[in-house]
Amino acid sequence: MNNRYQTFAKLFKTLADPNRLKIIDILSCGEKCACDILEEFQFTQPTLSHHMKVLIDSGLVNSRKQGLWHFYRLNPERSHQVKQFLTELISETDACICHEQAVCSSLEQVR
């Protein structure tokens, strides 16, 4: 299995939660600390901590510690990679340069 599929499947899994999408949306306004983010949600602090860990592990978010506060910010480069992957994934060129070349070339195109 092409490793890119697994890599980006993990990234999409990170994005596959409405709460994490809202967190990303909030962070698009700029750096925020956990306590500020938490105010916008109904769930508990450990749940937010879990989501932030998932986001950081994915590379979509970076963090910085300053005294008691942990500040989080977006890593736009990472989400750009996601968009780039999607673009490549669905691109249909004349030459059919999908990443599973063997698949496409081995199949008769007309039934």
Added chain:
Amino acid sequence: MNNRYQTFAKLFKTLADPNRLKIIDILSCGEKCACDILEEFQFTQPTLSHHMKVLIDSGLVNSRKQGLWHFYRLNPERSHQVKQFLTELISETDACICHEQAVCSSLEQVR
């Protein structure tokens, strides 16, 4: 909760599986029937049927029946919507037009 978060979280969930990413990649070469797709995987036919159902329900893939064969093809418009959402989600403008306006404007930006 902003309904767009839930809508697109579901779409990302569809994309959060390496096998389905590979299926999409294969379909980027053009329309294929299930039996041709199945050849590229180790899992069983019901498993492929499950994945195709997920892809169709998400709107990322359309299908067509012709005799015994079911043909599947990409709906590029849907994946374009995903990219568009990602672009909007992370966009940081001077005016901070995130979808959670109240969040951004209510927070002091400097600590």
Added chain:
DNA sequence: ATTATATATAGATAATAATCTATGTAAGGG
């Protein structure tokens, strides 16, 4: 009609993940 082929559906199982409560840790204030 019977058989073969292509795909879907049902139901079970195992793995993953979202959430909670309880507790730990680290930093600052008095």
Added chain:
DNA sequence: CCCTTACATAGATTATTATCTATATATAAT
């Protein structure tokens, strides 16, 4: 040194999902 604050970690529970075997359905061929 003790308390408070901000956040993380541990462990349990519940829900979801990927996969399987077994079976159904629909179409074509003989």
